[in-house]
Amino acid sequence: MTSELFSPLSLRSGHVLNNRIAKAAMEENMAADGQLPGKDLFGLYRRWAAGGAGLLITGNVMVHAEALTGPAGVVLDEAAPLEPFAEWAEAGRSGGGAVWMQINHPGRQIGSDMPGVVWGPSAVGVDLGRHSGRFGRPVAMTPEQIRATVNRYAVTARRAEQAGFDGVEVHAAHGYLLSQFLSPLVNRRTDQWGGPLENRARMLLDVVRAVRAAVSPSFAVAVKLNSADFQRGGFDADDARQVIEMLAPLGVDLVELSGGSYESPAMSGRPADARTQAREAYFLDLAKDLVTTSPLPLMLTGGITRRDTAERVLDSGVALVGMGTALAVTPDLPERWRQGREADARLRPVTWSDKALASAAGMAQVRHQMRRIARGSRPTPGTHPAFALVSEQRKQRRALRRYRAWLSVSRGTA
Numbered sequence: 001m002t003s004e005l006f007s008p009l010s011l012r013s014g015h016v017l018n019n020r021i022a023k024a025a026m027e028e029n030m031a032a033d034g035q036l037p038g039k040d041l042f043g044l045y046r047r048w049a050a051g052g053a054g055l056l057i058t059g060n061v062m063v064h065a066e067a068l069t070g071p072a073g074v075v076l077d078e079a080a081p082l083e084p085f086a087e088w089a090e091a092g093r094s095g096g097g098a099v100w101m102q103i104n105h106p107g108r109q110i111g112s113d114m115p116g117v118v119w120g121p122s123a124v125g126v127d128l129g130r131h132s133g134r135f136g137r138p139v140a141m142t143p144e145q146i147r148a149t150v151n152r153y154a155v156t157a158r159r160a161e162q163a164g165f166d167g168v169e170v171h172a173a174h175g176y177l178l179s180q181f182l183s184p185l186v187n188r189r190t191d192q193w194g195g196p197l198e199n200r201a202r203m204l205l206d207v208v209r210a211v212r213a214a215v216s217p218s219f220a221v222a223v224k225l226n227s228a229d230f231q232r233g234g235f236d237a238d239d240a241r242q243v244i245e246m247l248a249p250l251g252v253d254l255v256e257l258s259g260g261s262y263e264s265p266a267m268s269g270r271p272a273d274a275r276t277q278a279r280e281a282y283f284l285d286l287a288k289d290l291v292t293t294s295p296l297p298l299m300l301t302g303g304i305t306r307r308d309t310a311e312r313v314l315d316s317g318v319a320l321v322g323m324g325t326a327l328a329v330t331p332d333l334p335e336r337w338r339q340g341r342e343a344d345a346r347l348r349p350v351t352w353s354d355k356a357l358a359s360a361a362g363m364a365q366v367r368h369q370m371r372r373i374a375r376g377s378r379p380t381p382g383t384h385p386a387f388a389l390v391s392e393q394r395k396q397r398r399a400l401r402r403y404r405a406w407l408s409v410s411r412g413t414a
Helices: 039-049 083-093 129-134 143-163 177-182 202-214 237-250 284-291 307-315 325-329 333-338 355-374 385-410
Strands: 021-023 055-057 098-104 167-172 220-226 254-258 298-301 320-323
Touching: 039 055, 039 083, 039 355, 083 098, 083 143, 098 143, 098 220, 129 355, 143 167, 143 202, 167 177, 167 202, 177 202, 202 220, 202 237, 220 237, 237 254, 237 284, 254 284, 254 320, 284 298, 284 307, 307 320, 320 325, 325 355, 355 385
Parallel strands: 021 055, 021 320, 055 098, 098 167, 167 220, 220 254, 254 298, 298 320
Antiparallel strands: none
């Protein structure tokens, strides 16, 4: 069975994807010793590579060893050995598709028990009500720290190309650092990085320029951007439209649209704005508006599990369909679609009223499936969210001890 889903997509860098289905980034938190990719990630990406997606985008790789989204996060900086990353790239390309590395800095979205730094555009903490203490209190970045961080993105992108990846995706969504700079709720600066959108977008634009200058012209550079933050007074769809226009002259190949943050986890289907709940393609309505004016190809991610939904996304003018959770449950779903089949099961829904806990449990469920896939086992979509969350918390406590020891020895940080 053929359709536009299985037609190639040519990007402005000359990069060609062999179909319109992408495995979107999901934070694996599966780093081996030294915050490096290891056999678990290699096995996971070989399974996904064999599943038929035209593009695999890794979970976010950290550009700063002292700022991780989780204690088992992968770090690629100037000091990291390239050999494990080369093996990861080879695993991702083993099925004939492309593999891009998502690169990220968490900014203020760092656990309060983590060592290192907690930075933000301003000293505005994550507001999760009674769960706010889960995150560290941020300090406002200095101009020197901003410029050094821009350079870190460029270093990671350059080294990703050296390791054999086909591209990078700069993460500027989900409330991480670049998204924080874009948000008028979080960014309260009064200097050249604050105030009007042109200033709030400055760090993202500088990162993209630095990345594009650090890699070859044929290396793909993409950006992940919120279509909206789903918070009153926050980054909205009109802001997204303007930022996409700002990115267009900078050599960007693709913009992936998502939405939300830890404060409003729309990316997991549970935003503060309930309009995007209980349906697939959470952000399709916003994407339909953005695609009419976008000078760049768009990728849409969020809740897509069925082929007819994917077809509807492409019919709207979106160029690439991104899936995350669906491929953690059914890693060969693209190949199934090619054969006219669908997934056998979906992940057990989390119906807890506490949105923060529900989001954490949902992510734990996905990681539980990814670990099973990495070991060569079958996914267990019926896993209870409470079991997954408790199991994940235990793993993270062990990983935190390892990360503290590694950071102290390798980077001289207490």
